[in-house]
Amino acid sequence: MDEARLEHSSPIRHRVRVTLKPLPCRPSPERDELLSSWIGRLAKANHCSAEELCGYLGLGQGRVPEFASDLRVVNWVQLCAALQWSPDEVAAMTLPDAVHYAVRYMSLHDFQYCPGCVEQTPGIVLRHWRFAWSLICETCGRTLAARRRSEAVSDRLLARGARGAKILKTAVASNDLKRLRRMDLTLYVVSMLGVGHSASAISANERERLIALAAVGIGMTRPLLGVALILRGNDRVVRELRRVFPRHRKVIERVRGLSQDLDRRLPGRREAEHTPKKETYEASRPGGSESALKAARQAISELGPDANRQALLVRADAIWRRSSGVKS
The missing domain is CATH 1.10.8 (Helicase, Ruva Protein; domain 3)
Structure with missing residues (x-):
């Protein structure tokens, strides 16, 4: 690999040029594999720890890099010489820097996995497994498995969760802040009812996560009716909503009126x-x-x-x- 080209393409120039020999064993990364996953497999193939390998590659001895921001101070000449991959190829294996949306849609931990892919390549972690909207493995098409077992979920809940996941993915991709704020309000109501919390969309519990995604879908397609059905006969939640969202009292009162009407009708x-x-x-x-x-x-x-x-x-x-x- 051309060292001069690597140094020129690097986002950070270094006065000291250090070249390393390529690693003896370099298993190629799988499609969409997370950088930390690949480094872990490289370390195992070269009989060292991931921390030791990070030090050798100039990545520091701390956390194994996963996000794009983790590579800001990387010595790209040293790194790419050892890995025999270009800076763009390495950066493409990271997760996007966390955007401060109200809805937590990306997990910092491995909350789900694909049994088939892990069986074929032990220790592998793919990037899309970290996102709340990923329910199916994009590599093999199998259903992703939660890290924590839960009671069986119905096909209806699975379908509703899938619709909510699609809506969440679209909102994040389009940077639709209005819809994301509405999703956050919906999840807040769910948390007050005691069936989840603000990060339920990336929960390792399958049922809790699907309920959160289903709530996101209902809150987007029929927000007032969905919340009204949730609030039926629950004055405590109504009072809490008034306290937390004082600027939305008109909407809360409208929902409360609809909820009372549903109590009479149902x-x-x-x-x-x-x-x-x-x-x-x-x-x-x-x-x-x-x-x-x-x-x-x-x-x-x-x-x-x-x-x-x-x-x-x-x-x-x-x-x-x-x-x-x-x-x-």
Whole structure:
């Protein structure tokens, strides 16, 4: 490799030029492999620790570099001579410097992995595994596994989490600060309900993470209705929202009013399950199926296709009663 070209391409000029022999063993990095992962595999192949190898490469004895900012004071001539890779190729293996968004979308730790890729290449970590929106391995197409086991999750939660992950990825890619702030508010509500925290989107617990991503999706597509369903009968959360977000009192009161309206429209499960037999018979009469179908469509239109199934059934029943003249 041309040493003069390396020094010229380096973002930092060095007065002292130090050249190193290429490492004896240099396993090539996998596609999208994280720099710290590759250095760890290089160290193992050359029978030394990652810290010792970092010192030899001029990276210091501290943390193994992972972010672009970790390479700001690197001696690129020394590093690239030993690795036999260009500065651009090495920098492409790092994570982007953390942007101070309200939503934490990138993990500092390995919170998930691909069982297939790890089995094939032990110790490997790919860059996209660190992002909250990554649910599928981009290398082999397998579902990524969480570091901590959790109870089984439903297909419905998986689908909702995937939609939320896609929305989060788009917002970060487009630097949509307004949508990211709304996501942060949604996750704050989720944390107050005790089902997650501000970093749940990168949680090592699969269920907690999917709930956070699903909440992000609901908060973006139907923000007022989604929050209203969450806040039903929870005055404590309403008071906390008023305290934390005093500038958004009008929106909070609007959501609170919608939540109270939902409480009147959506009675409890027990009341819904004890429908008199006479009224059940009325719904099964000829011509009743068409009116019931119309009521179901209207309920879906009002509450959204992803609303709770029991809530949809209760709302559809109330609409049908009103249109059919059946007394409650």
